Amino acid sequence: MTEQHNGSIIPIEIGALLPETDALRSAGWRLVQVLCVGSADGAELSYSFGLDLEMRSLRVTVPAETPLPSVTAIYPGAFLYENEIRDLFGVRIERIAGDWEGKVYDVAMGKLFSKVSIKAISSEDPGAATGGAASMGGAL
Amino acid sequence: MSGQDKRVQDAAHAPREDFVKGPTVIPFGPQHPVLPEPLHFDLLLEDEKVLGAIPQIGYIHRGLELLVEKRDFADYVHVAERICGICSFMHGMGYCEAVESLLGLPIPDRARYLRTFWCELERVHSHLLWMGLAADALGFESLFMAAWRTRELVLDVAEETAGGRVIFGSAIVGGVSKDPSDETLARCIKALALAREEVKRLSMVMLQNITVRHRLEGVGVLSADAAYALGAVGPMLRASGRAYDARSLGYAAYGEIGFETVVETAGDCMARAIVRAREIEQSFAIMDKVVAAIPAGPVSVPAKGMPPKGESFARLEQPRGEVVYYVRSNGTRNLERFRVRTPTFANVPAMVEAMRGSSLADVPTIVLTIDPCISCTER
Amino acid sequence: MSSIERSPWLIHYDASSCNGCDIEVLACLTPVYDAERFGCIVTGDPKQADIFLVTGSVNHLNAPIVKNIYDQMPEPKAVVAIGACAYSGGVFAECYNVSGGVASTIPVDVYVPGCAAKPESILDGVVRAAQILKEKEKAMRATRKAERKGRKAEGAQR
Numbered sequence: 001m002t003e004q005h006n007g008s009i010i011p012i013e014i015g016a017l018l019p020e021t022d023a024l025r026s027a028g029w030r031l032v033q034v035l036c037v038g039s040a041d042g043a044e045l046s047y048s049f050g051l052d053l054e055m056r057s058l059r060v061t062v063p064a065e066t067p068l069p070s071v072t073a074i075y076p077g078a079f080l081y082e083n084e085i086r087d088l089f090g091v092r093i094e095r096i097a098g099d100w101e102g103k104v105y106d107v108a109m110g111k112l113f114s115k116v117s118i119k120a121i122s123s124e125d126p127g128a129a130t131g132g133a134a135s136m137g138g139a140l
Numbered sequence: 141m142s143g144q145d146k147r148v149q150d151a152a153h154a155p156r157e158d159f160v161k162g163p164t165v166i167p168f169g170p171q172h173p174v175l176p177e178p179l180h181f182d183l184l185l186e187d188e189k190v191l192g193a194i195p196q197i198g199y200i201h202r203g204l205e206l207l208v209e210k211r212d213f214a215d216y217v218h219v220a221e222r223i224c225g226i227c228s229f230m231h232g233m234g235y236c237e238a239v240e241s242l243l244g245l246p247i248p249d250r251a252r253y254l255r256t257f258w259c260e261l262e263r264v265h266s267h268l269l270w271m272g273l274a275a276d277a278l279g280f281e282s283l284f285m286a287a288w289r290t291r292e293l294v295l296d297v298a299e300e301t302a303g304g305r306v307i308f309g310s311a312i313v314g315g316v317s318k319d320p321s322d323e324t325l326a327r328c329i330k331a332l333a334l335a336r337e338e339v340k341r342l343s344m345v346m347l348q349n350i351t352v353r354h355r356l357e358g359v360g361v362l363s364a365d366a367a368y369a370l371g372a373v374g375p376m377l378r379a380s381g382r383a384y385d386a387r388s389l390g391y392a393a394y395g396e397i398g399f400e401t402v403v404e405t406a407g408d409c410m411a412r413a414i415v416r417a418r419e420i421e422q423s424f425a426i427m428d429k430v431v432a433a434i435p436a437g438p439v440s441v442p443a444k445g446m447p448p449k450g451e452s453f454a455r456l457e458q459p460r461g462e463v464v465y466y467v468r469s470n471g472t473r474n475l476e477r478f479r480v481r482t483p484t485f486a487n488v489p490a491m492v493e494a495m496r497g498s499s500l501a502d503v504p505t506i507v508l509t510i511d512p513c514i515s516c517t518e519r
Numbered sequence: 520m521s522s523i524e525r526s527p528w529l530i531h532y533d534a535s536s537c538n539g540c541d542i543e544v545l546a547c548l549t550p551v552y553d554a555e556r557f558g559c560i561v562t563g564d565p566k567q568a569d570i571f572l573v574t575g576s577v578n579h580l581n582a583p584i585v586k587n588i589y590d591q592m593p594e595p596k597a598v599v600a601i602g603a604c605a606y607s608g609g610v611f612a613e614c615y616n617v618s619g620g621v622a623s624t625i626p627v628d629v630y631v632p633g634c635a636a637k638p639e640s641i642l643d644g645v646v647r648a649a650q651i652l653k654e655k656e657k658a659m660r661a662t663r664k665a666e667r668k669g670r671k672a673e674g675a676q677r
């Protein structure tokens with residue numbers, strides 16, 4: 001039973017993410033979730049897909065400061081996951097269709113889930129959550 | 141660059157024209173009469189027509205996923221239960237299932253059956269709660285009161301068997317913490333039979349009332365393809381004609397007990413209401429079967445030792461849809477990462493899609509038939 | 520007999536609760552527990568409310584909203600903090616986005632214990648808040664009377 005719940009986890013390169021995702025979408029898989037785990041030198045993202053009861057996850061390891069393409073062009077529903085991951089983990093996900101510009105949770109302190117040391121991310125900080133309940137800009 | 145790559149990139153850069161025309165923006169929430177929870181939308185309107193909705197969340201974000209680093213893995217169940225007070229048992233149990241699969245710990249049969257019983261009890265109470273709130277939003281006060289009165293019968297059973305009304309507190313790693321006797325269960329089944337009759341009557345009132353039907357039919361239509369592509373789950377997906385119910389995975393005792401996936405095809409608010417009404421009926425039947433077949437024996441096994449290094453997923457079907465838990469351990473008593481992808485989180489894109497093109501007056505109805513749970517979404 | 524004690528109007532706001540306490544507040548208003556027999560009614564408008572029921576803990580995003588609702592309520596008013604979360608943050612006290620109980624933002628008159636609080640104890644909290652309202656009203660009357668007297672005395676002196 002555990003097997004069925006876990007599905008298969010396939011490690012892939014960042015460059016292969018969009019083609020692989022696109023292939024899954026064409027084969028009729030649905031996006032189940034995007035999961036992020038922070039690590040000392042970046043983050044590890046798992047994109048899980050489901051087809052009936054089967055689950056398959058693509059896993060990419062993203063070093064800190066490395067841009068990651070958004071999958072929202074293939075699965076538009078992914079925007080919430082990607083915004084959340086960018087805000088809480090500081091992963092540089094680029095070109096999200098439906099960019100909330102760091103206002104998902106609007107937490108006071110920003111990037112709490114990130115395990116990358118503060119110095120490594122301080123240089124460029126587009127998605128920092130700085131408070132203020134402004135409504136989200138950008139298109140959905 | 142391959143052709144496929146290019147297509148993907150072009151789509152990512154496609155302009156979104158909807159938002160440059162300068163529509164009227166109406167803020168909806170956070171304190172509003174539709175739901176007890178704070179939920180905020182910026183509704184973009186052209187006259188009465190909703191062009192789009194931008195959700196804003198974060199009012200009840202607590203950050204409880206990070207708390208897992210500070211708590212013992214066996215104690216964290218208490219926090220997991222409080223992800224949401226409506227599906228509390230299932231949250232606690234989902235966390236336990238994930239940890240148990242990490243530990244490789246099979247739980248006793250009686251515990252599996254009791255978990256199934258409580259899951260279904262929770263589904264009934266959640267759907268009745270939904271029915272009441274939906275009736276309230278439609279201005280059908282008497283149905284609201286009647287649904288909540290019936291719900292109390294269900295909560296009495298919860299209190300008698302699990303010890304709590306909304307936070308059951310009975311899921312633990314390795315099984316369950318309460319063991320209601322067979323007599324208690326038989327008595328509960330009798331009480332539930334009463335509730336079942338009542339619910340049948342209420343669903344009939346809800347689904348056949350001409351005003352309700354006017355308000356729900358053809359409103360907030362979500363096509364099967366859109367629902368699937370946007371990752372919708374639960375009644376939202378099933379009302380659009382896709383039969384996916386995570387209970388088919390056969391966790392707890394669903395494998396033995398069996399059930400039928402409820403599907404409707406219209407994809408409108410009415411279809412979602414019908415799906416829930418039929419699910420309540422089925423939940424009662426499942427509880428009957430569980431109590432008839434429940435084996436004797438212990439209800440828990442001790443969870444000894446540290447969780448080994450590794451990771452594990454668990455998937456369950458909550459009243460609002462499929463939920464996915466993830467745990468990762470680094471070999472200490474504190475897990476390294478816990479994550480829950482809750483059904484409403486997955487339903488938000490589809491909810492926004494269902495609202496697009498509807499009229500302003502229908503927004504509360506659409507929001508309600510999706511039955512969002514904000515405290516799940518934000519955790 | 521104070522009318523405010525006999526028919527307090529309630530307003531409910533969910534700060535960052537887990538829903539458990541919210542649905543129990545709602546359960547209080549429906550047939551089995553029926554808070555309306557004490558003359559209560561729930562309103563969505565803070566300007567008409569006398570008793571403020573808050574569930575859940577406060578964070579930096581919803582603190583202004585809680586404060587706003589409180590400020591809009593007319594005097595006399597009472598605040599009932601429901602559940603462990605509203606008292607101290609409860610199980611979530613250590614979370615990063617929780618800044619503490621409701622008392623960190625507005626003054627609280629009655630605490631209802633429990634996680635989740637039981638409808639019976641919520642009812643008890645509401646009834647106590649109604650008594651507190653009555654006392655507050657009495658005190659308000661007394662100060663107003665004293666003020667009036669003072670003004671009169673001033674006038675006579677002149």
Ligand code: SF4
Nearest residue numbers: 537539602603604634
């Ligand atoms: S006190 Fe307990 S039940 Fe109430 S909101 Fe807090 S966690 Fe939920």
